[in-house]
Structure formats: C-alpha cells, structure tokens
Amino acid sequence: MGYEIRRRTPEECMREVLAEQEELTPKGHLKIFLGYASGVGKTFRMLDEARRRRERGQDIVIGALQAKTPRETEALIPKLEVIPLKNATAIDVEAIIGRHPAVCVIDGLAWNNPPGSRNPTRWQDVGDILKAGIKVITSINIQYVDELRERVEAITGKYVEETVPVEFIKGADEIEIVDAPPLEPAERSPEEEAAAQNLQERLAKLRELALVLAADVVDRQLNTYLERHGIHQHFGAHERILVCMTPRANAQEMLEQAKVAARRFHGELIVAYVKQPNISARDQAALDARLDLARAAGANIEILEGDDPVQVLIDFARSRGVTQLYVGHSQRGRLARLRGSPLDKLIWESRGMDVRVFPQ
Amino acid sequence: MNMTPHERGKLKIFMGYAAGVGKTYKMLEEAQELKAAGIDVVVGYLEPHGRQETIAKAEGLELIPRRKMEYRGSVFEEMDPDAIVARRPAVCLVDEFPHTNVPGAHRTKRWEDVEALLAAGIDVRTTMNIQHLESLNDQVWQISGVRVRETIPDWVVQQADEVVMVDLTPRALMHRLERGVVYAPGKAESALKNFFRESTLVALRELALRQAAHEVEHRIIHPEEGSADGTDGSATAHTKQKILVLVTANPKSAVLIRRARRVSDFIGAECFAVAVAATGDLSGMPQTEREALAQHLNFARNLHIETRILEGDDVASTLVEFGRRNQVTQIYVTRPSARPWLPGLSSDPAQRIVSLAKDMQVVIVSDREPANH
Numbered sequence: 033m034g035y036e037i038r039r040r041t042p043e044e045c046m047r048e049v050l051a052e053q054e055e056l057t058p059k060g061h062l063k064i065f066l067g068y069a070s071g072v073g074k075t076f077r078m079l080d081e082a083r084r085r086r087e088r089g090q091d092i093v094i095g096a097l098q099a100k101t102p103r104e105t106e107a108l109i110p111k112l113e114v115i116p117l118k119n120a121t122a123i124d125v126e127a128i129i130g131r132h133p134a135v136c137v138i139d140g141l142a143w144n145n146p147p148g149s150r151n152p153t154r155w156q157d158v159g160d161i162l163k164a165g166i167k168v169i170t171s172i173n174i175q176y177v178d179e180l181r182e183r184v185e186a187i188t189g190k191y192v193e194e195t196v197p198v199e200f201i202k203g204a205d206e207i208e209i210v211d212a213p214p215l216e217p218a219e220r221s222p223e224e225e226a227a228a229q230n231l232q233e234r235l236a237k238l239r240e241l242a243l244v245l246a247a248d249v250v251d252r253q254l255n256t257y258l259e260r261h262g263i264h265q266h267f268g269a270h271e272r273i274l275v276c277m278t279p280r281a282n283a284q285e286m287l288e289q290a291k292v293a294a295r296r297f298h299g300e301l302i303v304a305y306v307k308q309p310n311i312s313a314r315d316q317a318a319l320d321a322r323l324d325l326a327r328a329a330g331a332n333i334e335i336l337e338g339d340d341p342v343q344v345l346i347d348f349a350r351s352r353g354v355t356q357l358y359v360g361h362s363q364r365g366r367l368a369r370l371r372g373s374p375l376d377k378l379i380w381e382s383r384g385m386d387v388r389v390f391p392q
Numbered sequence: 393m394n395m396t397p398h399e400r401g402k403l404k405i406f407m408g409y410a411a412g413v414g415k416t417y418k419m420l421e422e423a424q425e426l427k428a429a430g431i432d433v434v435v436g437y438l439e440p441h442g443r444q445e446t447i448a449k450a451e452g453l454e455l456i457p458r459r460k461m462e463y464r465g466s467v468f469e470e471m472d473p474d475a476i477v478a479r480r481p482a483v484c485l486v487d488e489f490p491h492t493n494v495p496g497a498h499r500t501k502r503w504e505d506v507e508a509l510l511a512a513g514i515d516v517r518t519t520m521n522i523q524h525l526e527s528l529n530d531q532v533w534q535i536s537g538v539r540v541r542e543t544i545p546d547w548v549v550q551q552a553d554e555v556v557m558v559d560l561t562p563r564a565l566m567h568r569l570e571r572g573v574v575y576a577p578g579k580a581e582s583a584l585k586n587f588f589r590e591s592t593l594v595a596l597r598e599l600a601l602r603q604a605a606h607e608v609e610h611r612i613i614h615p616e617e618g619s620a621d622g623t624d625g626s627a628t629a630h631t632k633q634k635i636l637v638l639v640t641a642n643p644k645s646a647v648l649i650r651r652a653r654r655v656s657d658f659i660g661a662e663c664f665a666v667a668v669a670a671t672g673d674l675s676g677m678p679q680t681e682r683e684a685l686a687q688h689l690n691f692a693r694n695l696h697i698e699t700r701i702l703e704g705d706d707v708a709s710t711l712v713e714f715g716r717r718n719q720v721t722q723i724y725v726t727r728p729s730a731r732p733w734l735p736g737l738s739s740d741p742a743q744r745i746v747s748l749a750k751d752m753q754v755v756i757v758s759d760r761e762p763a764n765h
Binding site for chain 2: 063206207208209210211212213233236237239240243244246247250251253254257258261263267268269270289292293296297298361375376379380382383384385386387388389390391
C-alpha cells in the first residue's frame, strides 16, 4: 500500500492512551461515511442516520451539505435544523460551537476553505468542533485521501487538489463504508458497453482502495480495544508477514514471495533481523544489501536484540500479531542437526502462526 | 419444454458480518428498485426475523410459496426451487445463502438450490455473513469461540458476479440489538454472549471488509490473469506457485486444507492434496484411520482441490519425490503436535520433509486457538 499500514507497537499505544488522559478538553466523537464515488449514497445514509437520531430525541444540526443533493436525499432535510455556511464553502465553526448541539452533520470533509478563513481546510474545522466536545458525522470519498492521491490519479487520471490526511480518517471513532455498486442497465450498445466496462473497472479499483482503508481503520480500532482490555491475543483478521533475515538468507526469493502475499492479502510486510555478535565484515555487507532489498520492497524493517534469537523473533512476532513467518533453512545440516536446531525450536514455539521454510 | 440452453444467471451476494447489519433490507431495497424499473423480480425465500422495517420493505413483492416438508413429526418450510424455475422470473431473492435444508429435501444446501436457479438462467440476489465462508472457519473460531457448521465453499462465492459489503458500525449494531430491533427481547441475550461481543464484531467486520476487497480485486485481475494494478513487476516475474497438501488421518488436516485453499486462492496458486499409503489405497488401514482419511480427502475435493493417494512406505520421501516430479513449489504440512521429535519413533513426518525438500518450500500450518475473552 502507498500509505502506512503498520500496526502500532505497544509503546505507541501506551503513549496514545497517556496523551488522551492528559488532554483536558473533552474530545467529541467522529464518525465517517466512506465512499468511492459520488452517487453511492453517502449523503443519504448520513442524513438518514441524522433523521433517526432526531426521532430518538437527539439534539442534532446540519453544519454543511453539498450544493447538489438528489431528490430523495432532499426530502430528509426539512426535518433537520441547518446552520448556514459562512460563505460559499466554509462552515460556520463559531456558530456551531456556540449552538453546541450533541451531534453535527458535516458533508464533504475534503473541502478547502477560502483564504482568510479560520482554518485552510474543512477537516481542520471539524477538528475544532470535535475539540469543543461535539459529535461529528461526516462523509468523504476515497479519492480525497491525501496519501492515496497518486494511486487514485493512476486510476482516474485526475489529480485532486483537496485532500484529507489518512491519519485524520484513521483517528475516527467509527467508520462506515457505503458499498453500493451501481445497477447495470439491461441493454447497451457496443460503444456504451465498452465505456461502461472501463468505468466499472475504475470504480472497482477505487472500491478496493476504500474497502482496504476501512479495514485498516477497523484494524486499528480492534487493536486499541484489545490493548485497553489487556487482551494479548491476536485475531489474525489482518495477515502480517514477517521475514526473518540473516546474512545468508535467500533474501531475494523470500522477499519476492512475501511481497506478493502481502499485496494479495492487503497485508503488512515486516522484515526483522536479530543482531548477532562478532559478525564478519563480509556478512555485514551481505546483510546490509538484503535489508536494502527489503526496504525497496516496502517492508517495515526491525532490528532486534537478545541472547536467544529464536525467542526474540517469536516474542516480536507475537507482539505484532504476525500470521506468517518466513525463514530460511540451511540444507547443510543432516537430520541430526535439525533436531534441536533453531528451526525446530522456532516451529515449536510459533503456535498460532504459519512457518514457511525456504531452502537456501 | 424450452430446450435452448440458457445463459447462466448472475449471482450477487450481500455480505455482512453479523445478524442485523441490514443485508436482507439492502437486498429488498434493490429488489424494489428493480421492480420499479419493470424487471420481473420474485422472492424465493425471505427470513425477516419479525423485523418491522424489513417486512415493510418486502411489501408488493411476489412471494413464491415455500415447500412444506415433514421431518421427525415437525413441519419445515424450505425454498421451492422447482416452483421458482417454473415461474421463471428474471431475478429471484434468496435469503440466508448458507442454510442447510431439512433432511429429505432434494439438495442438502441452499447454495446448491441457488446453483440450480442460476443454471436455469435466473439472476439471484442472496445474503450471507462472513463467518460462513469455509476457508475462514478456523479464524472465525479463533475470534468468536464458535465453530460455524453451515459453511459455503469459497469457490461458490468466487463464482458470484458481485459481492457487496453491507456495513454498519458495531456500535450502531449493538444499539439496534439493545433496542430489540435485531432479535426479539430475551433471544438477544444469548446472541450477545457469542457473536455480539464488541471485539468479536470488530474482528469479524475487519474480515468481511478484507474479503470484500479481495473479491473486488479478484474480479479485476481475473480476465487477463495479470497483476492487479499493472505496476508491480514482481507479480509477472513471479513463477506460478504450486501447493501440495499432505492429508493424513490427523483431525488437524481440515485446518491445513482450509489454509492451503485460502492461501492458494489469494496468491493465485494451484493446489492439490495427497495422502500416502503403503498399498496405494485406503484398504490396508485400520478402520478409524481409513474413515478419517477418506473424510479429509472428500473435504478437500468439496473445496475443489484435486486429491490422490500415493503408494509408499515412507511418507516424507514419497511426498517429496512426488512434489519434485510435479514441479511443486510449496508443501503444506500440519504443525507437529509433540516435541521432541524422536527420529524413527515420531509418526510426524514434518521434520524429515523439511530436510528432504531441498528445492521446495515447506509451510508448517499451525491451528488457531480461540482467544480468551
């Protein structure tokens, strides 16, 4: 993936928990409806939720709506209180905070504000509203995620100017994907058919990006939940591949296979090396070359330390929720060598993970 | 009788991660749109679970009467595929795709009934939850502590023309549950304890989202068998992987088969399974072993994995030799259940396979234990 999908370390989680406790201002709750094209029905879903909340007696206002809304969506608006925009594009942050509803609906998270506004972008405005302790329900299309801009351009041919950082989206308390592939018309001319196929393929690629981003947000929520509840077991919902690197490893083959698997599983690729004492200059050079290869493959590199390399690797793999371990195995040893060998120990200790042994 | 062959119907699956996320509602919503557009749509089977919003959404749709069947003194109602085929609609709604029919029905599984509708040229819209996908059975057990019995082989889902994710946040789902929208009061409590734990819901939802992303990608890649985005050269340089699974009487064989199936589907590898027997068939084995092995081989075939029984006294060398002759790249074996492995005494060949397979990778598959909640 073109953006960070690494799972956070326990230390990072702890820091986050501490930071949250230190924060004295109450933090509002952010819910995002994520789509992959306009017209999939994000606004409708958002306003429908607003209507249902209103009916349950919640204090809810609309802070921003798109200029063009379909008729069935428009029908939902009259029942809801609207705080008008400040100008053509900027939401009225002061008015919303002053009104202080329980929930504020803000469509179009990726909008930029005109010069001279409180913040350059709408997502920063939303940040201010959240800080005031107001719950925000908002929507965004996958095209407008900053870190995915180039991948989206490769799909759509369009470079978007207005974007939201992926970290802001990943920080959401709730995310919901609006996955509604358009219905196909029954009859089409051959030209229409070709154009439709092309459009379908582009939409499918955007849809895949959106589903994976939603899964990554959910994965973070899951890990945060498990950390907070002191649950040290991983669920393996996200495939994580750990390649154990050594100076003699058949690095090219292992990395190539790991890269393919990580991409096809939309998984995470980690390469770890356990520091060895008294390593020769030649081995060090070989190792550095292998780690460079790993970096080029987009892997997260981890240098580990400890007296018992197998235990260090297993502990690390477990802490990161690894599901597949890739290791090299020297064929020089005979059967007797294998028994009681590090590989034997690794296989025995790696409960809950698959071990893929590469001959070298 | 119309003897001209029909074009196979199109299958669309509404995928969710728990009861109550809105799969059936979404399916009915689409049916109403189709009906409004003048398309001949009928309901083949609907399970609204007494939910008012769902029942209201079905209004005005034609229902094909269910077939009443008696089994052990009780009357059950099943979908009537023959009646649907005779009625010949353009589109048929079939709720609860993974359902198992009552004994005595023409077919064991509802997904087999759906196959019959598709073969008759009828488009089908259906619903299922991610926990019913066969290759995820062990992971679902790990996540929820529940062994799901009604499963759908992955190839059935892969054959669908479209898989749509019906999403709802676990929080919203829990609220629905508390308000009695999903289950009648009383019934919710037992449901809460199993699948409706927050961590379980979140993990199942993640599985569903990733599966949906995979299903989308699979449908982009498939036509040209190339890489997904065309930017990654390694996929083309990547030699075609061939996975060989060692099936034994060990009950863990099922875990191994599921995992091999899943990995080969994701990385686009061929997958086949073998057992090794001294006689080259199952005849020389003790009855319990023979039955277990036959069951595992049958399970592999149901997942569309080709199987074979090899003749040989020594499992490891027979397997590795076969792998070598057939250009296998990865051998899948179960994780040994006991340590230390005593040479000659251990019945587990994993260790010897690793040392013999000088030109192949060996994947040692671990079973997934349920989490402690």
